[in-house]
Each structure stands twice: as structure tokens, then as C-alpha cells.
Ligand SMILES: Nc1ncnc2c1ncn2[C@@H]1O[C@H](COP(=O)(O)OP(=O)(O)OP(=O)(O)O)[C@@H](O)[C@H]1O
Ligand SMILES: Nc1ncnc2c1ncn2[C@@H]1O[C@H](COP(=O)(O)OP(=O)(O)OP(=O)(O)O)[C@@H](O)[C@H]1O
């Protein structure tokens with residue numbers, strides 16, 4: 001559900017301020033990891049960021065509202081964790097500037113998208129030795145999407161918890177709160193699962209194609225290099 | 238959204254209103270402050286005025302009403318989810334929860350709809366690490382090339398009879414299709430930086446434009462700013478329970 | 479050669495940035511078995527015209543008929559009868575290998591494997607790239623990619639071929655190969671051709687009829703190539719140059 | 735016309751898929767003020783050669799010198815003296831509007847706003863696209879984009895212009911405009927030209943010297959256009975066709 005960007009002014013300040021700080025730390029740390037990368041590498045990660053945005057721009061009508069694919073999983077696998085986080089951050093900033101998701105929650109949105117994307121590469125690495133690479137890509141993508149969704153719900157739940165209760169809230173019964181939570185999950189769970197399925201299917205097709213045409217682009221491939229020649233050592237064991 | 242993206246970009250680059258001439262710096266500051274103020278406003282009174290100001294800004298920037306409406310409704314879905322999880326029957330709380338993101342979204346639309354992206358990214362990229370700052374410019378440019386590529390791809394799929402069949406077949410074909418775009422993006426990226434190099438870009442992409450230069454039109458931004466602050470102070474009690 | 483299979487009259491399209499293309503003046507008509515070439519300066523609306531014929535753009539004004547239907551609404555009905563090569567041929571290649579790509583359309587239309595195999599090998603032979611069948615498209619040269627895309631357009635034996643600048647980026651000898659191929663398809667299978675191009679040298683060997691557009695989309699003239707290239711005034715106004723031989727011909731006819 | 739500003743000798747480049755281009759046979763030399771055209775079939779290595787001159791590829795074997803330095807190592811030293819138009823003009827356009835894009839290089843080199851405005855309007859006028867100045871680049875037609883990229887290459891008044899298929903996708907009259915423009919730049923400002931193209935019609939008006947490559951990269955011949963086009967054997971081997979007038983010339987000389 002990482003595609004459903006959180007807007008400004010809904011969540012309590014404590015949550016989004018913490019999100020901003022964490023994301024900034026993430027950017028700085030990832031920048032330290034990618035210090036001295038070649039220009040081609042920057043161009044490559046920008047191309048994939050552009051691709052994420054372009055793909056998000058294609059509406060896939062599967063529910064009442066349009067679900068947008070993110071490609072966060074495959075992009076994470078192609079780039080490795082550090083660059084994947086940077087790409088997620090840049091994509092979130094541009095989306096915020098386009099009115100999709102707010103300015104104040106850039107941090108939270110980047111974290112939700114970025115953490116999912118970052119985990120794709122290590123999970124893929126674990127799986128790749130045990131199965132065909134396209135399937136590993138699909139499974140890693142499913143994992144990263146699930147993680148993003150869980151994070152997204154966690155942010156929501158935490159925010160609900162942290163919101164100041166007003167006098168009116170006191171009157172609302174405790175069980176009603178639980179019912180509301182239940183309704184929310186019932187509403188979102190099927191959407192989440194469909195989203196994960198769509199995204200993984202797409203990742204499978206994409207990886208199958210790359211595996212045939214440019215196996216060197218997928219890590220663990222023929223030449224082993226996931227990136228252009230002047231690639232950095234970043235974040236790859 | 239495929240059109241929204243290109244449309245906003247188009248309006249930012251080709252518009253000729255006073256807002257387009259005002260400096261990017263003042264518009265960016267105004268946007269950040271207004272959103273900041275809105276987010277911390279607990280009563281709906283000032284928020285209604287903010288919204289009126291935001292819509293007025295967007296419309297006087299000659300942004301089409303449809304686009305403004307879209308910007309205003311986009312955040313409502315999330316706000317609705319939030320309200321479901323926190324429903325307590327208080328109308329004033331609902332109003333505040335709905336108004337804040339809408340104000341932010343419309344003000345942001347006005348900002349991006351009147352400011353070409355290099356002006357917008359120049360100050361932002363300055364406070365970010367080089368890799369991230371450069372990516373910001375390059376990613377934005379890449380979006381349009383890839384969008385065009387996706388459009389052509391969609392055309393090819395349509396003309397070659399691919400938009401049918403089982404869900405699985407369609408998924409596979411989509412994956413293959415996106416694969417060609419990934420490859421294209423990869424190859425293009427390799428040449429992109431070479432081109433920037435050939436055309437004199439050294440080390441860091443500068444939005445070497447006039448984003449800081451104050452203009453006469455910035456007076457209007459100050460006026461809007463005054464309206465926001467005045468309403469925040471004067472109407473602070475309107476809507477308090 | 480009489481039944482019109484394409485008929486475009488006074489179509490207008492306005493792009494989102496308010497560039498307006500008004501394809502008016504003369505009607506654009508292609509008859510069965512005809513070879514039609516569209517000439518005109520850059521940005522005059524050639525691609526826009528072809529997009530309307532292919533149902534990729536719906537006319538905001540005016541009328542488009544292809545095989546008797548409105549392509550913007552019912553293109554799927556006539557899709558199998560129309561083969562297409564767009565301006566950027568390599569973007570039309572979707573599948574990883576040449577065989578996969580050429581078989582893309584027949585597979586989508588539900589032919590059996592045997593039929594697909596048969597159709598693909600015929601198409602590859604027509605274009606002369608059987609030897610590439612199992613290569614990965616991505617590694618082919620520009621000219622080879624264009625031939626693959628052409629094979630993909632031919633594979634269903636369309637009655638109408640729509641080609642947007644098919645010669646761009648090819649070396650002269652490959653251009654002639656494609657002209658010969660198109661003429662053979664037209665002669666032997668009665669395929670009608672609509673070709674937008676800037677290469678005036680190829681118009682005489684390729685066209686029965688030429689349409690000339692000017693900036694803004696107005697269709698200024700139509701007629702057999704020899705006639706069009708004799709109208710010096712027209713060519714000047716539309717940034718077209720007569721091919722070298724035609725110029726000579728003019729000189730000699732003037733001298734006579 | 736004697737000092738060599740470009741010198742490429744026996745360069746080899748092997749692409750990741752092990753396609754090897756070996757630019758050998760003759761040395762590739764451009765003298766100051768010379769107009770050089772490169773001809774050859776698709777995939778022979780024309781673009782590869784230009785990439786070496788621009789320092790985009792480092793020679794794995796052999797030697798490249800441009801303005802006396804190795805471009806792969808020190809291109810930034812000579813960058814302002816070289817204007818470039820790559821094969822895919824689209825990829826060369828970086829900024830959102832035509833004006834922004836053409837002003838990209840001068841802004842990067844720190845010219846004042848007044849100077850930048852002056853330079854840009856001169857460049858736009860030279861190429862004849864003043865009317866596009868405030869259009870958004872990604873909405874232009876193919877030909878229009880190429881002209882924008884060309885204006886961007888001309889804006890700093892370089893001493894050497896490197897053009898990879900600058901005429902692709904342009905209408906004939908725009909082609910001639912560009913040929914005239916290039917010749918004027920050469921005559922009036924002494925700009926040296928290196929042009930790869932498939933359009934043989936433009937070689938005679940454009941070139942002082944022609945290099946002919948064959949598949950694999952071998953440089954087979956060099957010489958003034960008239961001489962090259964007289965060598966029928968050479969042209970056959972390299973998929974080049976003589977321009978129409980040259981052919982006529984051959985016929986008549988043979989008849990005589
Ligand atoms: N997607 C688009 N958005 C905005 N304007 C467009 C778009 N596509 C084309 N145009 C404009 O419409 C006009 C016609 O374009 P079209 O591509 O049909 O020209 P063309 O005759 O094919 O040109 P070329 O010979 O350069 O390919 C041009 O002025 C172009 O700028
Ligand atoms: N990135 C690449 N990866 C693999 N092979 C390549 C790559 N670029 C070029 N080649 C191969 O190198 C050879 C020379 O290519 P090059 O682009 O220099 O040819 P060209 O003369 O410019 O052809 P064209 O006239 O079609 O533009 C071709 O065989 C081509 O397939």
C-alpha cells in the first residue's frame with residue numbers, strides 16, 4: 001500500500017517530525033555509502049526513479065480507486081539498499097511536489113516506500129541461490145510490498161494511538177475503537193493482498209525478460225555486475 | 238495521473254501570469270509556511286480562509302479548475318480512512334481533518350504549476366547530498382522520456398492486439414513490456430550523463446536560474462502571505478468547540 | 479483500384495498544449511491496392527494523420543473511416559487487417575527474441591501453435607531475416623530491428639500497411655531492399671500502403687499517389703508523384719524538394 | 735587547412751556482448767577548417783568512432799587525439815571548443831523548454847544573463863526555430879527536437895562540430911537549411927565539421943573529405959566526394975549508393 005501516499009495535516013506532528021528526521025538520517029547514511037560513485041551510476045538510479053514515477057502514473061483499475069504500481073521491489077534488487085533508499089526519497093519528493101502526498105510527510109512516505117525497497121535486495125540474495133532468479137525476484141518483491149504495507153498500517157496505528165484525545169473521545173466506548181480498527185483492516189487487507197499480487201506478477205514478467213535479454217543486469221547474473229561499468233562497491237557483500 | 242504530471246509541468250513552463258514571474262524562493266517559502274501553519278491550526282475558521290486563498294492563487298495562475306479539483310480531492314481518501322479509524326461524531330474535527338490536507342495540496346499545486354522544475358529543485362538540491370541532489374534533476378527529466386516511451390509502448394501493445402486474454406497472460410506481457418522500458422532506461426541513463434558532460438555540466442547539476450531573484454510580482458506573494466497570517470490570528474477562535 | 483479503404487475528412491486534433499492540427503483541404507483517400515505516400519514538412523501532422531487512421535487518436539472534429547468503420551471506436555474489428563510500423567520501430571519490439579516478437583500478434587489472436595509457426599516463418603522469409611529468428615532483439619542493429627518490426631507487421635498478412643518513416647536511419651541499400659519488398663507485397667498480395675516519409679528519392683519507385691501536407695495539417699495537393707514534383711510552387715511552400723531526377727526532368731522539359 | 739585537430743589511429747572497442755569494432759586501415763584525420771563526412775552501412779561503427787572523438791569511449795587499443803589531448807582523459811579541457819549532436823537528439827535535451835535547453839551550456843560556463851540571452855537568440859535564429867523558444871521540449875515533433883539540439887550545440891560557437899546523423903527525420907528543405915548553415919559556419923567562422931550520415935545526396939555539397947567504413951569498422955577509403963563516388967566497387971561493398979547525379983555522371987563518362 002506504499003503507493004497510497006500520506007497527505008499533510010492528518011497525522012500528529014510527533015509522528016511526521018520523527019519520520020522526517022529518520023528519513024534525513026537515512027539519506028545521509030545512504031549518501032555516505034554511495035560516496036564517490038560514478039556519474040553513470042547516478043544516471044542509472046535516476047532512470048529507475050523516473051521509471052518508478054512513470055509506472056506510478058499508469059492507473060491499474062482493480063478497485064474503486066486506482067491502484068498504482070511502484071516497482072519498488074525490482075528497483076531495490078537492481079540497485080541495492082543504499083541507492084534504493086535514495087531513489088525512494090527522490091521519488092517521494094517529486095511526488096510531493098506534484099501534489100501526491102504532502103510536504104511534511106515526505107519523511108514518512110519515503111521511509112514506507114524506501115524500507116520496502118531496501119529489503120528487496122537482501123531477500124532476493126537469500127532466495128536466488130535456491131530457485132530461478134525470476135521467481136526470486138517475484139518473491140522478494142512480494143516480501144518488500146508486504147513489509148511496506150505493514151509499515152504503512154503501523155504508521156497509521158501509531159498515529160491513532162498518539163493523537164490527543166478530545167473530550168468527545170472519552171465518551172466513545174473502548175470496544176467501538178476496536179471495531180473501528182477491525183473495520184479498517186477489513187477494508188484494507190484485500191486491497192493490500194491484490195496489490196502485492198499484481199506487483200509480484202509484474203516483477204515476475206520483468207525479471208523473466210531481463211533474465212533472457214540482459215542477464216548481467218540482475219545481481220548474481222552472468223557477469224555478476226548489477227550496474228554500469230564504473231559501479232561503486234556500495235552495499236554489496 | 239499520467240496527464241496530471243505532464244499537464245502541471247506544461248503549465249509551469251509555459252504559463253505567463255504574475256505568479257509565474259514571481260521568484261521561486263518566495264513561492265517556496267510561502268508554500269512551506271502556509272502548509273506549516275495549516276498543519277498546526279486546530280480550528281476550521283482559518284483553514285477555510287486558507288483554502289479560499291489557495292484556490293484563488295491556483296485559479297489566478299490560470300491553472301484549470303479541473304486540476305485544482307483533482308488536487309483538492311486526492312488527499313481525501315486517506316483523510317477518510319483516518320476518520321474511519323478515529324470517528325467520534327464531532328463535525329468540527331472532521332472539518333479540520335479534511336481541510337488541512339486539501340489546503341496543503343492546493344497550495345502545492347499552485348507552487349508547482351507556476352514554477353519550472355529547475356527553479357524548484359535548485360534550492361532543494363542544495364541542502365541534499367550531491368548524489369541525491371543530482372538524482373532529483375535527472376529523475377525528473379527521465380520521467381518524461383519514459384512516460385513517452387510507455388505511451389508508445391502502450392500504442393504498440395494496442396496495435397498488436399495485446400490488451401486482452403487471461404490475467405496471467407496480461408501480467409506476463411506487462412512484465413515483458415516494462416522490461417523493455419527498464420532496458421531502455423538503463424541504456425539511456427548511460428548516455429545521459431555523457432551528454433551532460435559534453436554540454437558543460439561539471440560535477441554538480443546547478444539549477445543556475447533566477448530562483449532567488451526577487452521581482453516586483455513578489456509583492457503579491459507577500460499579500461497572500463499577509464492574508465494567511467491575518468486570518469490565522471483573527472479567526473483563531475472560529476470553530477473552536 | 480476503386481473501393482476506398484481509408485477515408486479521412488477534415489479531422490482536427492488539438493494536443494494538450496493547444497497545438498492544433500487540422501487535416502483539411504482535401505480528403506485523404508486510399509483505395510484498395512493503392513500505394514500512397516504522405517509528404518510534408520516537419521511537424522505538419524503526418525504522424526497525427528496516421529494515428530487517426532490507426533485509432534490511436536479519436537477525431538475531435540471530422541470523420542475517419544477505415545475498412546468502413548471508425549477506427550477510434552472499433553479498431554479491434556479491423557486490427558487484423560492492418561499492419562503497422564511506427565516512427566520508432568525498435569519501440570515496437572516487445573518480446574525478447576525475434577521469433578517471440580514476430581509471433582506476438584498471432585498468439586494474441588489465438589492461432590494454434592502450428593499456424594503461428596507457419597505464419598512467422600513466412601513473414602521472416604518475406605523480409606529476409608530467417609537467420610535471425612532465434613536472436614535476442616536487443617542486440618540487433620538499427621536496420622535489423624526495423625526489419626523485425628516489419629515482419630511483425632506483416633505476419634497476419636494485412637490488407638493495409640501503415641508505415642511512419644520506415645526508412646529513417648537505414649543505409650541506402652537497406653532502404654532499397656524495403657522499397658522492393660513493399661512493392662512486391664503490393665504486386666503479389668494486393669497490399670495497400672500508406673507511407674509517411676521525408677526521402678523524396680524513394681517516392682517515385684514507391685508511390686501511386688502522393689499527398690502533400692503543409693504546416694498546420696492542411697492537405698494541399700494530391701496526385702501521382704510526377705505531377706506533384708512538377709509543381710515547383712507547391713514544393714517551395716511545403717519545404718519539399720523535388721528529387722534530383724525530377725529536377726533534371728524539369729530543366730530538360732523547360733529547355734525543350 | 736593543415737594542422738590536424740582530430741587524429742584517430744587503429745582504435746578498437748569491444749562492446750559487452752563482444753561485438754568488436756576495429757577502426758583501422760587508414761587513420762582518421764580532420765584538419766583545421768575541414769569538412770569531413772563519414773559513410774558506411776548500418777552498424778559499421780560510425781557512432782563508435784564519434785564516441786571516441788568525444789571521449790565517451792576510451793580506446794582499448796590505439797590512439798585518439800583531439801586538439802592535442804586525449805579526449806577520454808581530458809575532455810573537460812576542450813569541451814567548450816567542441817559542439818555535439820548525437821544520433822538520438824531526444825537524449826540530448828536536458829531542460830524543460832527550448833530556451834532553457836539551448837541556454838544550458840552557456841549558463842554552465844558562467845556567462846552573464848545578457849550574454850546568455852544574446853547567444854541563445856543568435857543560435858535559435860541560425861537554426862530557424864525562434865518561434866519555438868518557449869515551447870516545452872518533450873512535446874515537440876522529432877524534427878523540431880533535432881533542431882533544438884543543434885541550436886544547443888551551436889550556442890557556444892565551437893571550433894569543431896561533431897554531428898551523428900544530423901539529417902535523420904528532417905524534411906528535405908530543413909536538411910538543406912542545415913547544410914547551408916554548416917557550410918556558412920565553416921566558411922565564416924572556420925568551424926571544422928565531422929558528420930556521420932546516410933544521406934548521400936548531401937555529401938557533395940557538405941564534404942571536403944569523405945571516409946568510408948565497412949562493417950566491422952575498417953576504414954576502407956578516404957578522399958574528396960567526387961573521387962569516392964566514382965569507385966563503384968567500393969560503394970557496392972559498403973552498401974552505399976552513389977547519389978543520383980554522380981550515377982548520371984558515371985553513365986555519361988562511361989558512354990564517352
Ligand atoms: N504529444 C504531443 N503534444 C503536443 N504537441 C504535439 C504532440 N505530438 C505532436 N505535437 C505537435 O503536433 C504537430 C504535428 O505533429 P506530428 O508528429 O504529426 O508531425 P509530423 O508531420 O509527423 O512531423 P515529423 O516529420 O517531424 O515526424 C507538431 O507541431 C507537434 O509539435
Ligand atoms: N551498446 C552496445 N552494445 C553492444 N553492441 C553495440 C553497442 N553499440 C553498438 N554496438 C554494435 O557495434 C557496432 C557498431 O555500432 P555503431 O553504433 O557504431 O554503428 P553505426 O555505424 O553508427 O550504425 P548506424 O548507421 O546504424 O547508426 C554494431 O554492430 C552494433 O551492433
Ligand SMILES: [Mg+2]
Pocket residue numbers: 524525526565642875876
Ligand atoms: Mg512524424
Ligand SMILES: [Mg+2]
Pocket residue numbers: 780781782821898
Ligand atoms: Mg550510428
